C-alpha cells in the first residue's frame with residue numbers, strides 16, 4: 461500500500477518551452493448536492509502540454525473536463541482557463557472561451573443528418589457571422605478548408621458521405637478534422653478511443669497528439685486504454701475518488717501503482733498484461 465500521493469517531485473515533467481498556463485486550478489472542489497466529486501485539486505497545466513488523465517470509473521475525469529471548459533463552475537476554489545477565471549465569465553466571454561476549447565467525446569461527435577463536409581465546417585461556426593454559418597449548412601463556402609482537413613486525417617474521399625455510412629474510426633477522424641478547422645488553443649478529448657480497437661485507437665491518439673503539437677495547442681485526453689500512454693503523452697494525471705493520486709511522467713507509472721489506483725477494476729481492464737516498457 462502506498463502511503464502518500466506521488467507527485468511531480470517523484471517523476472518531474474520537463475517544463476514546456478511555451479510560456480503561460482492553459483489551466484490553473486487552485487484548491488478546486490466540486491459537489492453535486494452533498495456528494496463531493498472533486499476534492500481540493502490544485503494543478504497547473506502549461507500551454508502546449510500533452511496530458512493524459514486516467515483513473516477508475518467515477519473518479520471525476522469527465523467532471524474535471526467540464527470544469528475546465530466552463531460548463532461547470534467549482535463549488536470551492538478557482539479555475540483559470542486560458543487566463544480567465546471561469547466563475548466571472550458570462551455570455552459572450554464564456555462563449556469565446558468555449559470556442560477556443562475543442563472537445564471530442566467517445567462517440568456522438570457528429571450531427572447524423574449532416575454530410576461529413578458540413579460536420580467538419582461546424583468547426584468554423586465560432587468564426588463566422590451567423591448568416592454565413594447558416595448558409596454553409598446548405599452550401600459549403602469553405603469547401604477547400606474541409607477538404608484540406610479531411611486530407612490530413614486521410615479520409616478526403618468521405619467529404620460528401622453521411623456519418624452513418626462511416627466506421628467508428630472514420631467518424632472519429634471526421635471529429636478531428638472538425639477540430640483542425642476550429643483550430644482551438646486547447647483540445648479536451650474525453651475517452652476518444654473507447655469505442656475503437658487498439659490499432660484504430662492508436663491512430664486516433666497519434667493524430668490528436670500530432671496536430672496539437674504542430675499547432676502548439678494544449679491536449680488533455682481522458683484515457684482508459686493505458687497501452688496508449690507511453691510515447692504519446694508527456695504527463696499523466698491520475699484521479700482517484702476525486703483527488704490527484706499521481707501527477708508526473710508516464711515513466712513513473714508502475715504496476716503496483718496502477719493496482720492501487722484502479723482497485724477492483726485492475727483485472728477487468730487487463731492492466732496486469734499492460735506493457736509498461738519496463739526493463740525485464
Ligand SMILES: Nc1ncnc2c1ncn2[C@@H]1O[C@H](COP(=O)(O)OP(=O)(O)OP(=O)(O)O)[C@@H](O)[C@H]1O
Pocket residue numbers: 492495497515516517518519520521522523524
Ligand atoms: N450530473 C451529475 N449529477 C450528480 N452526480 C454526478 C453527475 N455527473 C457525475 N456525477 C457523479 O460524479 C462522480 C464522477 O463522475 P465522472 O463522470 O466525472 O467520472 P469519470 O471519472 O468520468 O468516470 P468514467 O470513467 O466512468 O467516465 C460519479 O460518482 C458520478 O456518479
Ligand SMILES: [Mg+2]
Pocket residue numbers: 521522523650
Ligand atoms: Mg467520464
